[in-house]
Amino acid sequence: MTDPYKVLGISPGASADEVKKAYRAMAKKYHPDVNPSKEAEARMKEINEAYDMIVNNKYDPNASARQGAYSGASGGGTGYRTTYADPFQGFGFGPFGGFGAYQAYQSEACVRARELLSQGRYREALDLLYTEQNRDALWFYLAAKANEGLGNRLNALDYAKKAAAMEPGNLEYAMYASRLDPQAAGGPSQSYRTRQFMPRSGLGGLAMCLLSYICCGRFGIFCC
Amino acid sequence: MFGYVRPNEETLTKAQRQRFRQVYCGVCHELKDRVGSAGRLVLTFDAAFLALTLCALYEPEEAIKRDRCPSHPLKHHAYAADGIISYAADMNVILSYLSAIDARQDGDSRLRQMAESRLKQAFQAACGRYPEKAEKIQKALNDLYALEKSGCEDVDALSGCFGRVTGECFAFRDDVWQGGLYLMGHDLGRFIYIMDAWDDVKKDYRKGRFNPFLKQKDSPDFDKRVKTMLDTYIALSAEAFEKLPIVKDAEIIRNVLYSGVWTRYAIKAGKTDGENTHDRPV
Numbered sequence: 209m210t211d212p213y214k215v216l217g218i219s220p221g222a223s224a225d226e227v228k229k230a231y232r233a234m235a236k237k238y239h240p241d242v243n244p245s246k247e248a249e250a251r252m253k254e255i256n257e258a259y260d261m262i263v264n265n266k267y268d269p270n271a272s273a274r275q276g277a278y279s280g281a282s283g284g285g286t287g288y289r290t291t292y293a294d295p296f297q298g299f300g301f302g303p304f305g306g307f308g309a310y311q312a313y314q315s316e317a318c319v320r321a322r323e324l325l326s327q328g329r330y331r332e333a334l335d336l337l338y339t340e341q342n343r344d345a346l347w348f349y350l351a352a353k354a355n356e357g358l359g360n361r362l363n364a365l366d367y368a369k370k371a372a373a374m375e376p377g378n379l380e381y382a383m384y385a386s387r388l389d390p391q392a393a394g395g396p397s398q399s400y401r402t403r404q405f406m407p408r409s410g411l412g413g414l415a416m417c418l419l420s421y422i423c424c425g426r427f428g429i430f431c432c
Numbered sequence: 433m434f435g436y437v438r439p440n441e442e443t444l445t446k447a448q449r450q451r452f453r454q455v456y457c458g459v460c461h462e463l464k465d466r467v468g469s470a471g472r473l474v475l476t477f478d479a480a481f482l483a484l485t486l487c488a489l490y491e492p493e494e495a496i497k498r499d500r501c502p503s504h505p506l507k508h509h510a511y512a513a514d515g516i517i518s519y520a521a522d523m524n525v526i527l528s529y530l531s532a533i534d535a536r537q538d539g540d541s542r543l544r545q546m547a548e549s550r551l552k553q554a555f556q557a558a559c560g561r562y563p564e565k566a567e568k569i570q571k572a573l574n575d576l577y578a579l580e581k582s583g584c585e586d587v588d589a590l591s592g593c594f595g596r597v598t599g600e601c602f603a604f605r606d607d608v609w610q611g612g613l614y615l616m617g618h619d620l621g622r623f624i625y626i627m628d629a630w631d632d633v634k635k636d637y638r639k640g641r642f643n644p645f646l647k648q649k650d651s652p653d654f655d656k657r658v659k660t661m662l663d664t665y666i667a668l669s670a671e672a673f674e675k676l677p678i679v680k681d682a683e684i685i686r687n688v689l690y691s692g693v694w695t696r697y698a699i700k701a702g703k704t705d706g707e708n709t710h711d712r713p714v
Contacts, residue, residue: 408698
């Protein structure tokens with residue numbers, strides 16, 4: 209695995225902004241619009257992959273934890289994905305792991321839904337699950353995964369919590385629910401809220417809003 | 433539905449305000465070319481934000497022109513012009529037209545007539561330029577209307593339809609950034625739908641209109657519960673944004689995503705529970 213930092217010409221401790229600037233500088237040189245050669249095309253592919261690896265926390269030169277601009281980022285998948293979740297992220301030592309592990313009864317719908325999830329066919333998985341009347345913890349877990357894949361974060365969280373509540377000893381379900389929970393530590397909601405800053409409410413904020421509303425039309429056009 | 437995605441002007445620098453204004457006026461000028469004087473009325477902050485984001489990512493060749501206009505009759509002001517601003521104007525037209533002719537607008541038949549007469553041509557021209565996008569947007573809105581008509585209260589199902597609309601607008605073209613842009617736009621669209629539903633719930637109740645929150649509006653923690661939903665999706669949109677290699681105008685975009693989108697919520701939620709929210713983060 210090539211060191212993506214070397215590809216972009218930056219140090220492993222580079223900040224997020226430095227990573228982006230480095231990417232843009234490289235892209236200016238090797239982008240096909242600027243540089244139509246075959247070598248440039250291959251180089252551009254390498255540069256895109258390096259950026260993706262860094263931004264999505266995929267690069268690990270050794271086994272120990274890595275410090276860097278994007279470390280601690282939650283969620284999986286590539287920067288170019290159009291779907292939301294890698295359904296098997298965190299499918300480590302749960303109900304499906306380990307040979308000889310006790311396999312609780314899994315309904316046909318759940319077994320089939322799992323296959324569909326692994327193929328990224330979230331809609332089909334969810335539709336199939338809804339035909340199953342018996343809704344045990346596993347059902348809720350898979351339904352949560354399917355919803356997550358579809359981007360339905362609110363439903364995913366509800367179902368994940370339900371699964372965890374139905375099987376309190378199940379570490380995998382608990383961890384999954386925690387990963388989706390906006391109140392829990394380390395998720396995108398938490399890092400978002402550290403940067404969030406509320407506009408002024410009260411008279412000041414209201415005045416500003418009214419001013420821009422009245423001034424030049426219903427959508428609040430600036431007029432200064 | 434539109435107007436939530438706007439900057440928090442108080443905390444922008446003068447240069448940032450000017451830059452946003454350049455793009456905003458740029459979209460307005462394109463709209464004027466497409467629909468005449470009605471352009472000013474359909475212009476949305478949302479389309480300007482779309483233009484700003486895509487321009488920041490792609491840094492197209494941009495001309496800064498100067499002109500006067502009815503909103504700024506005294507001074508010449510600068511406005512930006514490039515292919516992306518034209519694109520954003522087309523998306524603005526498509527969305528404005530479709531939301532104006534939406535059959536659920538029972539009170540606003542004048543708006544519908546105006547849309548039909550003034551926007552229809554521009555709408556068809558925009559659809560002609562982006563036929564696949566227009567088709568996906570229309571389908572998503574039809575799915576949304578069907579769900580609302582059936583009384584569906586599943587916030588994810590409803591907001592997801594609108595997310596497909598905005599996701600499609602942000603997913604500018606088929607390249608390595610399309611997926612990331614789609615996600616940013618999609619989750620922003622979910623945020624917008626939920627914010628709009630929360631904002632309108634009392635009015636919709638009075639007018640006997642559909643709203644997914646009708647049954648919850650009177651519970652004491654309603655605002656708080658909706659805030660959690662909003663936080664969930666705007667955080668995902670911001671996360672998708674932060675993964676894009678955007679440097680130019682990034683602080684303006686952050687101003688919108690981390691602050692500006694809360695403008696209406698801050699005012700309304702601040703009023704209803706009497707809390708003074710402007711001194712601390714929520």
